[in-house]
Amino acid sequence: MRVYLDDERDTPPGWVRVYWPQEAIELLETGAVTELSLDHDLGDDERGTGYDVLLWIERAVAERGFAPPRMSVHSANPAGRRRTLAAIEAIGRLRGG
Numbered sequence: 219m220r221v222y223l224d225d226e227r228d229t230p231p232g233w234v235r236v237y238w239p240q241e242a243i244e245l246l247e248t249g250a251v252t253e254l255s256l257d258h259d260l261g262d263d264e265r266g267t268g269y270d271v272l273l274w275i276e277r278a279v280a281e282r283g284f285a286p287p288r289m290s291v292h293s294a295n296p297a298g299r300r301r302t303l304a305a306i307e308a309i310g311r312l313r314g315g
Contacts, residue, residue: 219234219245219248219250219251219252220232220233220234220251220252220253220254220255221233221234221236221242221245221246221251221253221254221255221287222234222235222236222255223236223237223238223239223241223242223254223255223256223257223260223268223271224237224255224257224260224292225237225257225259225260225261226257226261227257227292230255233255237260238260238265238266239260239265239266239267239268239270239271239274240265240266242254242256242271243271243274246271246274246275246278246284246287251287252287252288253287253288253289253290254271254286254287254288254289254290255289255290255291255292256268256269256271256272256289256290256291256292256293256302257291257292257293258291258293258295258298258299258301258302259293259295259298267298268291268293268298268302269298269301269302269305272289272302272305272306272309273305275289275309276305276308276309276312279309279312279313280312285313286309286313289306289309290306291303291306
């Protein structure tokens, strides 16, 4: 399953759209997600950002050997994009890749 986390953009064909971090995490927990594309800003910081999903992935990798999907960022926020890409790189290092 390919998961697209975004609050505004159109969903690319073949992707499952989610609007909030918790929705993405629930799908990740199924083990069926093969690819994840993240927006950083989701319109309600109290409900979280794309970065929050990566914090969950990082913790799951460290604590229980979770195998993360392929991950990418489609955020237009320059600072959020850099932060999110850095988190993806950190998860890769944690996995030994």
